[in-house]
Amino acid sequence: MELTRRSFVRLAAGAAALMRSPVSLDAAPLPHPPGGRLALELYSLRNELKRDLAGTLKMARAWGFEHVEVAGLPPMSADEAARALQTADLRAASAFFDFGRLRDNFASVVRDARTLGLEYLICGWIPHDRTLTPADVDRAIGSFNAWGAAAAREGLRLGYHIHGYEFVASPDGTLMDTLFKGTDPALVTYEMDVFWVVRGGGDPVALLARYGSQIRLAHLKDIRRGTPVGIPTGEAPDETSVALGTGIIDWNAVLKAAVKAGVKWYFIEDEHPEAVRQIPQTLEFLQRLKF
Numbered sequence: 001m002e003l004t005r006r007s008f009v010r011l012a013a014g015a016a017a018l019m020r021s022p023v024s025l026d027a028a029p030l031p032h033p034p035g036g037r038l039a040l041e042l043y044s045l046r047n048e049l050k051r052d053l054a055g056t057l058k059m060a061r062a063w064g065f066e067h068v069e070v071a072g073l074p075p076m077s078a079d080e081a082a083r084a085l086q087t088a089d090l091r092a093a094s095a096f097f098d099f100g101r102l103r104d105n106f107a108s109v110v111r112d113a114r115t116l117g118l119e120y121l122i123c124g125w126i127p128h129d130r131t132l133t134p135a136d137v138d139r140a141i142g143s144f145n146a147w148g149a150a151a152a153r154e155g156l157r158l159g160y161h162i163h164g165y166e167f168v169a170s171p172d173g174t175l176m177d178t179l180f181k182g183t184d185p186a187l188v189t190y191e192m193d194v195f196w197v198v199r200g201g202g203d204p205v206a207l208l209a210r211y212g213s214q215i216r217l218a219h220l221k222d223i224r225r226g227t228p229v230g231i232p233t234g235e236a237p238d239e240t241s242v243a244l245g246t247g248i249i250d251w252n253a254v255l256k257a258a259v260k261a262g263v264k265w266y267f268i269e270d271e272h273p274e275a276v277r278q279i280p281q282t283l284e285f286l287q288r289l290k291f
Contacts, residue, residue: 036265045060066091067265069095109121122159134170141178221270222243227240251285268283
């Protein structure tokens with residue numbers, strides 16, 4: 001791959017940020033929302049993890065995180081991932097698994113979940129062509145209910161990560177409504193990515209008010225001002241992910257609604273190329289926020 005001047009500058013900036021990161025574990029206590037736990041989505045550090053796995057996990061722990069959601073690690077076995085997390089004094093609450101693997105080899109998912117000590121198995125994408133259809137959703141509902149029952153028998157919990165492309169019209173309102181109504185709340189929970197809900201045209205506060213009992217996990221991620229919304233594609237440039245409190249989302253309203261709904265896990269996720277710089281800003285913002 002050709003190393004352009006721009007990519008070199010980004011790599012250098014990322015390396016510098018890692019060197020500047022605190023190594024002490026005496027970070028300020030995380031601002032956990034009432035009744036829930038604040039954690040880190042490791043996909044935020046996907047680029048740094050490829051360059052320096054141990055150092056990046058150590059940095060996440062130095063920020064004060066004790067729990068993470070597993071995604072974005074370089075290729076490795078569940079045993080290797082578990083050892084790396086243990087060495088960094090981090091615990092995995094949840095991890096992402098591909099729809100196809102859940103469908104075709106659920107037993108291997110359970111084995112990895114046991115190795116990692118997971119509570120939640122997260123499916124992050126419903127296979128579909130350019131636009132999600134009612135037929136896609138009907139198939140997903142059947143699969144989610146079946147996998148949720150299988151997960152429950154293993155003492156695990158299945159979750160679906162909302163990705164924004166679900167906010168297309170349906171007889172129920174949107175296909176997101178159809179998903180909520182079709183899945184068994186006893187078997188399937190939801191992870192609400194606030195960025196993707198807004199990007200897709202949804203209202204996270206209204207979603208929590210209506211379906212809060214089915215939402216137990218959330219991704220906290222802000223959208224850069226001026227970014228178009230109401231775009232139900234599940235796509236957006238990485239640069240539109242910004243530190244909490246600097247974008248367009250009313251976090252006071254969202255977090256109050258999430259606390260009222262009983263959300264259990266709040267994962268900070270930042271997809272920006274400079275997430276290493278932005279995540280501490282997000283933590284500072286949450287420390288000041290009253291919810």
